[in-house]
Amino acid sequence: MRYNVITYLLGEGIRNVFKNKKSTSASIIIMSLTMLIFGVFFVITQNINSIMKQIESEQGIEVFLYDISEDQTKALEDYIRNIDGINTVEYKSKEDALNQLKSQFKDREDLLSGYDENNIFPASYVVTLTDLTKNNEVKQKIDEYDKGKPDTEKVIKKITSSDETITTLINLANGIRIITGVILVILIIISIFIISNTIKLTVHARRKEISIMKYVGATNSFIRWPFIVEGIIIGIISGAISIIILGINYNLIANKILESQVVSAMSINLLTFADMFGLIVLVYTILGVGIGILGSCISMRRYLKV
Incomplete structure (x- = not known):
């Protein structure tokens, strides 16, 4: 395709956006809100994945040992480290176990008096x-x-x-992911429908011009591309607006959540918007372009048949 043809098609697409100001503005507003809701569920999903990783680093298995030799202890450690799915293996001596209990019951040290000389607490591996x-x-x-x-x-x-805590967390995370996934698919379908209807209005207004172009030999691609460009522009502008709104509000809400007593007690960290920015821009760009192309193609099928 020659440069002047590409320039013409892009120019026509941009002109379509500004020519139909009311319908374009309405579409951008509605689609921005739709993509903002998409963004909310997207960052929720990202934070769930992050929280699960944090929990995975804290929840685990404790293997208590008999009074065994150093060689036996090392052999068991090597065995555990070679098991698939192991993240860390930390040795906790009998003294470490006693000190941990002392820190937990520091207000009742009398309960553990005498155990320094006769330590009955077993050594263990925390996995x-x-x-x-x-x-x-x-x-x-x-x-x-x-x-x-x-x-x-x-x-x-x-x-x-x-076991119960881990099972509950896994089920909760999977449930939220499924619900979020279904909602995201619905929002994508809604976005395609919105762009499709917007482009359909433009195509309908120019239906006679399109028919003439078809009769004089213009290809479907030549006719279709300005409308595809229009759809892509609407998608990208909507995505940019929703990212700005999401970015302004996300950190404020995340900080409020982190300040709550429940979350503070759980020692959970949420992702910052900066942590997710690159991924969000990539996802929104793909969505904006993809939805724009799909919506435009769907809206034009009827009018390209002569």
Whole structure:
């Protein structure tokens, strides 16, 4: 396609935007609101993924040990580290376990008096996972370490994990992701419908001109491209407006949430808008261009048949 043809098609698309000011403005306003709602659910999804990663780094499995030799302890650690899904493996000595209890009961130190000389608390390995859904699988693998050994040679005393908490978190996160995904698809369909109707008004107003162009030999692509450009411009402008509104409000709302007592107690960090900005711009650009093209093509099918 020659440069002057491309310039003409782009110019026609831009002129279409400004020629139909009322319908274009209405479409941009409605689509901006739609894409803003899309953005809200998108940042919610991103934060859910971030929070799940934070929880995965904290929730895990604790493997309590019998009083065993250093070689046996190291052998178990090497075994655990080679299990698929392991993030970190941290050794907690008997002294560490006692000190942890002392910090938890610092107002009642008398409860732990005498344990410094006779420490009954077992050493353990604290294991975190790369994926919480592998919790039961990893527990089973660790449990297999002592399988077939006589009681005198067993090294693992007990394995514990927050199974109910982990299951609840996984189900909650999956449920929110499914609901958010369905809402995002609905919003995309609505956006395509809005652009389609806007372009349809422009095409209808120029239907005689399009028919003449078809009869004198203009290709469908030549006729279609100005309207596609119009749709893309509407999509990109709507996306830009919604990003600005989302950016202005997101950090204010996120800071308010982080200041709440419940979230503060959970030690959860939310993503900043800057953390997500690049991804948001990329997603909105793809959406704006994609929705613009789809909406334009759908609206023009009828008028390109002569």
